[in-house]
Amino acid sequence: MSTRTSVRIADRLARWVITGGGLLMVGALVLMFVLILLEAIPLWSQPRTKLEAETKLEEAWRVLAAGENEYRELADLACADGVVRVIDLRTGQAIQELRPDEAEGLAFASATRTLTGEYALGLPNGSVLLADGRFTSTFDPSTSARVTTYRLSAGAKIALDAAGRPLTSVAGRTRESGLAVVAGSPEPGVLLAATYSEDDGAQIYDLSEKLAGEKVAVIALDDRAELLAAGTASGKVLFFSFLNRTPEAVGEATLPVSDPAPITAARYLLGGQTLVAGDAKGRLVGIQRIRRTPDAEERVPTVVQRFEPQGAAITALAASSRGKTFLSADAEGDLVTHFATNERTLTKARAAGSTAAVAISPKADGYLAILPGRLASYELTAHHPETSLHALFGKVHYEGYDKPEYNWQSTGGTDDFESKLSLVPLVFGTLKGTLYAMLFAVPVALAAALYTSMFAHRKVKALVKPVVELMAALPSVVIGFVAGLFLSPLIEKATVATLLLFPAVPVFVLIAVALFGLVKDETRKRLPEGTELMLILSVTALAVVSCAFVGPLVETVFFGGDFKAWLLTSTGLKYDTRNSLVISFAMGFAVIPIIFTISEDALSSVPEHLKAASLALGASRWQTAIKVILPTASAGIFSAVMVGFGRAVGETMIVLMATGNTPIMEWSLFNGMRTLAANIAVEIPEAPHGGTLYRVLFLGALLLFLLTFLVNTAAEVMRQRLRKKYSVI
Amino acid sequence: MAAITLGSIARPETASSPASGVPGPPLKDVIEIRGLSLFYGAKQALFDIDVVCKEKRVMAFIGPSGCGKSTLLRCLNRMNDLIDGVRIQGSIKVAGQELNSPDVDVVDVRKRFGMVFQKSNPFPKSVFENVVYGLRIQGIKDKRRLHEAAERSLRLAALWDEVKDRLNDSALGLSGGQMQRLCIARAIAVEPEILLMDEPCSALDPIATSKIEELIFALKEKFTIVIVTHNMQQAARVSDETAFFMLGKLIEVDRTDRMFTKPKEKLTEDYITGRFG
Numbered sequence A: 001m002s003t004r005t006s007v008r009i010a011d012r013l014a015r016w017v018i019t020g021g022g023l024l025m026v027g028a029l030v031l032m033f034v035l036i037l038l039e040a041i042p043l044w045s046q047p048r049t050k051l052e053a054e055t056k057l058e059e060a061w062r063v064l065a066a067g068e069n070e071y072r073e074l075a076d077l078a079c080a081d082g083v084v085r086v087i088d089l090r091t092g093q094a095i096q097e098l099r100p101d102e103a104e105g106l107a108f109a110s111a112t113r114t115l116t117g118e119y120a121l122g123l124p125n126g127s128v129l130l131a132d133g134r135f136t137s138t139f140d141p142s143t144s145a146r147v148t149t150y151r152l153s154a155g156a157k158i159a160l161d162a163a164g165r166p167l168t169s170v171a172g173r174t175r176e177s178g179l180a181v182v183a184g185s186p187e188p189g190v191l192l193a194a195t196y197s198e199d200d201g202a203q204i205y206d207l208s209e210k211l212a213g214e215k216v217a218v219i220a221l222d223d224r225a226e227l228l229a230a231g232t233a234s235g236k237v238l239f240f241s242f243l244n245r246t247p248e249a250v251g252e253a254t255l256p257v258s259d260p261a262p263i264t265a266a267r268y269l270l271g272g273q274t275l276v277a278g279d280a281k282g283r284l285v286g287i288q289r290i291r292r293t294p295d296a297e298e299r300v301p302t303v304v305q306r307f308e309p310q311g312a313a314i315t316a317l318a319a320s321s322r323g324k325t326f327l328s329a330d331a332e333g334d335l336v337t338h339f340a341t342n343e344r345t346l347t348k349a350r351a352a353g354s355t356a357a358v359a360i361s362p363k364a365d366g367y368l369a370i371l372p373g374r375l376a377s378y379e380l381t382a383h384h385p386e387t388s389l390h391a392l393f394g395k396v397h398y399e400g401y402d403k404p405e406y407n408w409q410s411t412g413g414t415d416d417f418e419s420k421l422s423l424v425p426l427v428f429g430t431l432k433g434t435l436y437a438m439l440f441a442v443p444v445a446l447a448a449a450l451y452t453s454m455f456a457h458r459k460v461k462a463l464v465k466p467v468v469e470l471m472a473a474l475p476s477v478v479i480g481f482v483a484g485l486f487l488s489p490l491i492e493k494a495t496v497a498t499l500l501l502f503p504a505v506p507v508f509v510l511i512a513v514a515l516f517g518l519v520k521d522e523t524r525k526r527l528p529e530g531t532e533l534m535l536i537l538s539v540t541a542l543a544v545v546s547c548a549f550v551g552p553l554v555e556t557v558f559f560g561g562d563f564k565a566w567l568l569t570s571t572g573l574k575y576d577t578r579n580s581l582v583i584s585f586a587m588g589f590a591v592i593p594i595i596f597t598i599s600e601d602a603l604s605s606v607p608e609h610l611k612a613a614s615l616a617l618g619a620s621r622w623q624t625a626i627k628v629i630l631p632t633a634s635a636g637i638f639s640a641v642m643v644g645f646g647r648a649v650g651e652t653m654i655v656l657m658a659t660g661n662t663p664i665m666e667w668s669l670f671n672g673m674r675t676l677a678a679n680i681a682v683e684i685p686e687a688p689h690g691g692t693l694y695r696v697l698f699l700g701a702l703l704l705f706l707l708t709f710l711v712n713t714a715a716e717v718m719r720q721r722l723r724k725k726y727s728v729i
Numbered sequence B: 001m002a003a004i005t006l007g008s009i010a011r012p013e014t015a016s017s018p019a020s021g022v023p024g025p026p027l028k029d030v031i032e033i034r035g036l037s038l039f040y041g042a043k044q045a046l047f048d049i050d051v052v053c054k055e056k057r058v059m060a061f062i063g064p065s066g067c068g069k070s071t072l073l074r075c076l077n078r079m080n081d082l083i084d085g086v087r088i089q090g091s092i093k094v095a096g097q098e099l100n101s102p103d104v105d106v107v108d109v110r111k112r113f114g115m116v117f118q119k120s121n122p123f124p125k126s127v128f129e130n131v132v133y134g135l136r137i138q139g140i141k142d143k144r145r146l147h148e149a150a151e152r153s154l155r156l157a158a159l160w161d162e163v164k165d166r167l168n169d170s171a172l173g174l175s176g177g178q179m180q181r182l183c184i185a186r187a188i189a190v191e192p193e194i195l196l197m198d199e200p201c202s203a204l205d206p207i208a209t210s211k212i213e214e215l216i217f218a219l220k221e222k223f224t225i226v227i228v229t230h231n232m233q234q235a236a237r238v239s240d241e242t243a244f245f246m247l248g249k250l251i252e253v254d255r256t257d258r259m260f261t262k263p264k265e266k267l268t269e270d271y272i273t274g275r276f277g
């Protein structure tokens, strides 16, 4: 009686423990998935905008250009009455009214403001005045309040139009070198430009002839004051380069529409590579100068982005100093924010009336719009404007590239860097690394397992299995370290010899086996156990040695003595020291023990009576292995390969240390890759918590998770089917 | 029992006279075992065995468990080679050719024998593939030939009618008796000279057993058969000659009818009448 109770208790306990353990496992897995998902999901949070404050502006001010300070408290406005005003965004009251002396009390005919706050003011007498406005905030420790001051310092003043006509449009900025570049147009058929430096004075250039009859409507100058874009009444944008000081026409772009309309607004985005232009019918494009063919000298202005069109003429554009976000405003008061790289529309807001000027705050957390008689200030919440499904998984035309590409480059050296967050190269790299590793590991591991389980002597087997299992216990950092520091320079030195190994080892072994077959059975039987293994090992060593000797010879005869140079010149492939060949060995080394152990177990557990049945029918051991043992163990072998695959997909340290981690998309054996796993390891320490990169890395983790999950599920389904087919009574 | 000297063995000459009363040309010796001893490592499992099997006759090996019947059977097609540390002395001749001589290829030896194991062991393949396995091993690819051979052997194994509609189904879906007959079909598909059966009916019900016994009767027309059995009635029913072993020694070998009616040895009599074993 008592035994029965105790048995029942033990039974129930075991069931609870097992069920509990299983549930815990599943729970942990789901939890992990959910945690990763939670970090990645905000990437898709919809950007929001909200009207924050609307204040009256004096009608008489007639704002031409505007800017905002970092804390979104103050705005600086260039007004047509010749005053630069600093106003309180909440009240609309002017706090400061600045009249640059150099303007000599004249009104402003036109004005533009750069992202850094420098004004180009077009005067009614045909002159241009540059004036750098700057907000400075200091903390007063006694009151612990912020004190913000605004200073406007006048720069170059250039008499651009000799005829003294008022400039209806103007653009200009001072380069870091001190050279000022300005451009302006007093009337549609005329385009004037000038450079000015303390030493050389002003150089005026009349570009009107280069307009070829086009009527200038708007002009824009890039961040570096190197490129001038002029939008015309016929819907074209003409480009002039100031690279060599003297402006040169460098091509034109036409909006790709059937019914061209005058360009009504143009503005360079941060970085000065993309010009956004809008026309009278509300259409918006991004124009970059690109090479049409890979080896073309010239860069041709080309429309590469098309943004969501608006209902009325685009009247004002503002760029962000934080990225490729920009704001477009139209004659009906629609205010739309876009992200240039992925052509995404972020937010839309509607303010009645034609917008005269717009500005995005320095932190890109808000923007303001000058409307008839009032100023509206909006809040903007767009945490991850860079990401969209298309940007993550599709080809994107990045700045400086000649065509849309898959690209991963999360951070760059400069503030105006355009982050490239395509996950495709990483998925590619993951698959490439895995494929090469598996190509090496699977045949070796399976052959070894087959030999050990089917042919090797008991004693050999008893030695081989634990040794290989020990191999699995080797930390991957160590493997990666050895591969990166010793193997890769070695392979680089002896690339040809290494490549020769692939045909040489099997050939040598096969020859040795054939010769061994000639030895009489009786003689063979008298040899000590494991002789064949020793034979194969020494033949393999022989193959390695002969490859090492023959390699340089082959290199001289066939590859002109330098394989790397030959590779580059005749196939155009670059040889990286840390390449897929190294990965194939190193990761193979990590994967082989797994595949070997599991498949050896599967092969060994094929019932002895099946083997006996086959042998008794006159099958050789080899035939038995191929026709009975292998198929019967196929489910186990399949899972062995899949577990190995999973290990290779998730392997981090080896790839990290033994490849250059370059996210390229080439199948070449001689360059590296960047895998999803290694990418996370490389970038997560640098990724600000909660930032776009951080979340994209989590998305990468999710992808990795899904990839392994999918593969494992498919493998399990496949395995079950195999198992059913080859199950043994 | 003390009266029995284990060294004394029945001379196999008794079997060289025609087994049945039917006159005819003397039957050929197909298997000739002379002075066979076998060691599993240091342990001797067979002691100086002499047995002769005649062409198209059924020889039954009987004896208590562990006396070496299976071991002796395995010697015939050299399945003992698979076991580590087996050492054999003496001679086994099959159709006059020495089995264990170094220039004999073990694979060729096995091709002359069909073997049916105590536990049915069909491959996890279709019924058809099981039957033609041995032929495929020999490199026969011709579809028609394979089909003919499969049908012929399945008919011989009295399985054809039961499986002719499910040739492509897995063999593992058959019943235990069907599986055993499938294994017989598989063994005879390669048309061996000799069929070795190690307790082929031990896992079967009486109906399946009787089917297999009928089968043995039929097969004897074509093959020499050696069968190991624990079932005295079965030995009496199917075999022409019987060899009785104990503790690795051959106690007596004789025509079955004689053995079961008036055994020469007391041990044999005790065993047959069920006084021990």
Ligand SMILES: Nc1ncnc2c1ncn2[C@@H]1O[C@H](COP(=O)(O)OP(=O)(O)OP(=O)(O)O)[C@@H](O)[C@H]1O
Binding pocket: B040, B045, B064, B065, B066, B067, B068, B069, B070, B071, B072, B083
């Ligand atoms: N592979 C082996 N290694 C070592 N000893 C073995 C091996 N196979 C059998 N033996 C021993 O050899 C002796 C004979 O075994 P065998 O299997 O031939 O007996 P058997 O007559 O077939 O018995 P059963 O009727 O139970 O099948 C036994 O003592 C057994 O323990």
Ligand SMILES: [Mg+2]
Binding pocket: B069, B070, B071, B198
């Ligand atoms: Mg037995």
